[in-house]
Amino acid sequence: MVGPPEVASRTDNTNGRALVGPNYNSGDSMTVESCITFCDAHVCGQAILNGGAPAPAGDCNMVCAGNPNQFCGGPNRLNVYNYTGTDLPAGPGGGGGGGGDPVGQPTPATDLPTPWTYGGCWVDNAFGRIGPVEKGGRPDQTVATCIAQCAADGYTLAGIEYANECFCGNTLVRGAVPAVESTCSMGCAGNNAQACGGPARLSVYTSTGEVVALPVPVAQTTELPGQWEYRGCLVEAVGKRILPNQILWPTNNSAVACMEQCAKFGFTAAGLEYGEECYCGDPTDIVAENGVFVADSQCDTPCPGDPLHICGSGNRLTTYFWNGVMNDWKRPANTGRYEFFVPGVIIPLIATVGVNNKVTFLEKHGTGYPNTTGAYELDISLAHDFSKAWREMHVQTDVFCAGSVILPDKAGRQINVGGWSLESTFGVRLYTPNGVEGVNSTNDWEENYPALKLQRGRWYPTASVLSNGTILIMGGQIGSNDRPEPSLELLPKPVGGSTVVHLDWLERTDPNNLYPFIVILPSQNIFVGYYNEARILDRNTFETIKVLPNMPGAVNNFLGGRTYPLEGAAVPLPQHAPYDDPLEILVCGGSTSGGGFAIDNCVRSAPEAENPEWIIERMPSRRVMPCMVSMPDGTVMIMNGAHHGEAGFGLAEDPNLTAVLYNPYDPVGSRFSILGSTIVPRMYHSEATLLPDGRVLVSGSDPQTNLPDGTPRYPQEFRIEVYVPPYLSEGRTQPTYDLPQHDWAYGQTYSITNVHLFHGTSANMRVSLIGATSSTHGNTMGARTIFPAFKCNGATCDIIAPRDAGVSPPGWHMLFILDGPTPSVAKWVRIGGDPARLGEWPNLPGFTPPGM
Structure with missing residues (x-):
């Protein structure tokens, strides 16, 4: 490269990248010289686009990774060097119109796999990226390689931009509009004769014969499920989740799906971020983390499962609250x-x-x-x-x-x-x-x-x-x-x-x-x-x-x-x-x-x-x-x-x-x-x-x-x-009773006597049978709770034993009577006998079977 470079500071990426070309480079050893050398070989860009404008030189305040004595831009700022010579080198591919193989203006590909056809040149990034799924760039990108990636994942649209970047989807999103065909002027990185988009331009191919372009998405505020209400765009600190439960739905996330999942599990706040992420929690989580709501416009990423609506953005949550009581967890005055x-x-x-x-x-x-x-x-x-x-x-x-x-x-x-x-x-x-x-x-x-x-x-x-x-x-x-x-x-x-x-x-x-x-x-x-x-x-x-x-x-x-x-x-x-x-x-x-x-x-x-x-x-x-x-x-x-x-x-x-x-x-x-x-x-x-x-x-x-x-x-x-x-x-006296017979047969009636209720009457009395259990590791073996039928006459109550071994497998139970809420001290009753004759087992030395 001959001729002196000129340096300027410009704003970048406010409405899209300011310096647009088919190639870029990054690295831990970056210097001004290494960037210029790379651009000599690859063609980095031909114009300042997307609203790029001069900025104060002081905004470019980040030193180069490979030379701390040089500045290499800053946050959303570029140090720009302009080649002023006359022998601009040709790049090794891509670039159409700005160097490269002299094959003339690249054209849309025609040798396409069935049933794919060309769907036109489209404006990208006017309101955000219009290709829903980004597959990334590759140095050998062609129309065919991009279509292959999209078709493999079941998508019906494939789009190529900046010569080597591939996008997939079933629709174009974010208010995509057709562009002048000649602006898709960059040859593919892997085939200079094929048009692979251009700066902020997408060459689109379709397997259905049509290209559906959806309007700019908005936050869904109507037709919400249950008692959900839209609350706004919520800021989330980088590296910290404001709602604790993350769900990743890369292809089907939507505001409705997220709200329904959160409600199903009892959560009263739902948030959507980065398009594909759903979060469940509670409004108290947001209060605890000092969450701040910002302008709705800061949430601008369409939902992959519903591209008409917004699913947050980077570190921004499209947020919904449940308007009502979902979990009525009681806090009684008397807790025991x-x-x-x-x-x-x-x-x-x-x-x-x-x-x-x-x-x-x-x-x-x-x-x-x-x-x-x-x-x-x-x-x-x-x-x-x-x-x-x-x-x-x-x-x-x-x-x-x-x-x-x-x-x-x-x-x-x-x-x-x-x-x-x-x-x-x-x-x-x-x-x-x-x-x-x-x-x-x-x-x-x-x-x-x-x-x-x-x-x-x-x-x-x-x-x-x-x-x-x-x-x-x-x-x-x-x-x-x-x-x-x-x-x-x-x-x-x-x-x-x-x-x-x-x-x-x-x-x-x-x-x-x-x-x-x-x-x-x-x-x-x-x-x-x-x-x-x-x-x-x-x-x-x-x-x-x-x-x-x-x-x-x-x-x-x-x-x-x-x-x-x-x-x-x-x-x-x-x-x-x-x-x-x-x-x-x-x-x-x-x-x-x-x-x-x-x-x-x-x-x-x-x-x-x-x-x-x-x-x-x-x-x-x-x-x-x-x-x-x-x-x-x-x-x-x-x-x-x-x-x-x-x-x-x-x-x-x-x-x-x-x-x-x-x-x-x-x-x-x-x-x-x-x-x-x-x-x-x-x-x-x-x-x-x-x-x-x-x-x-x-x-x-x-x-x-x-x-x-x-x-x-x-x-x-x-x-x-x-x-x-x-x-x-609560200070109530436990009821008492006597149990004359401890061995019950299924379906038979047995009496309890001397029933004494200290607070209520037999009209509000209950009888319960709690199965004998052995407890370990959260497994309560033998658990059973039965409320049998009974009838009282004075201090004697007749209880009908459970009808069969399905209601009550044979075994021992604690028999309680309840005076309103207050249980008695239990007595043990056996229901169903010993049908397997375990009382005679095992007939071996060292054991003492109780007999039948």
């Missing part, structure tokens, strides 16, 4: 309270209230706290006397992440199956509750491996009593962090036979399906929830009868899971005589793979309804590793867990300290009440279980999460708490 109950001697991971009203705790044995025996029993009535409250018990193998359930035999034995590794995973352990409150019991856990063992080793299995009284064991892994065991088996195992059934759907969803949720349905068939899926199994063959819709996950991640390790919790909702309505199941919390964003909703469905769907109900806070407790009044207590992470050692943080009550009888959107908070983080291996007096026992926490210096961030937790629910904290 957490109370410290008793110092602990164990870090339990399995908690079970026995039919003797005492609580058995199991913990890791051999891999847990030093010198533990792995088992203790707590006498609630002796909590005031620490020396007597706890009774040491013993297990032989490690119950770490085993499954438990209470049997329907006449003793109400507890069975524990599976465990940590090796022979522990085959473990079958039995405990017979005995003794009375106030006097230490004497029985201990019974175990004899290998005389009695599972057929398959299992870690993280679920146990359930089927409608025929046999014991179902499902799922797990073969040992600590080992291969899956995607099968079920039955106990008692027949002599010489096998009851193992392979389950391909558990194999497919490993490892996110441990501790699957199992509920016996009124048909006596079996509901199974695992990962984010659910199905119904035949009660005899265990073949799939119905595959249910997937359980919705998070608003921005449909793959959020509900079973361990993504760990939510599940319980069946109450059944009411005459039991004509299908049983509903409630699943709350969980997490998302990888990011560990805890799920902030519950889903509820009736699996045996004609067309079952999952209803989504947003919780007041996110929660992974929750515990759920079925309460005597039909409500469900939700407590424990964390706001972030997943189940496992050190994998969760930010404990959720606040209890929430779910009332299934209130309307959707009004079912949650925010209750009291604790100071004790209850993270991994924490439990909650209903006591016979109506309180909730809260125990455990074994997160093993340490600070950088090695000290515990969330310590292993020995303390035992109780939650006093609102129905007990």
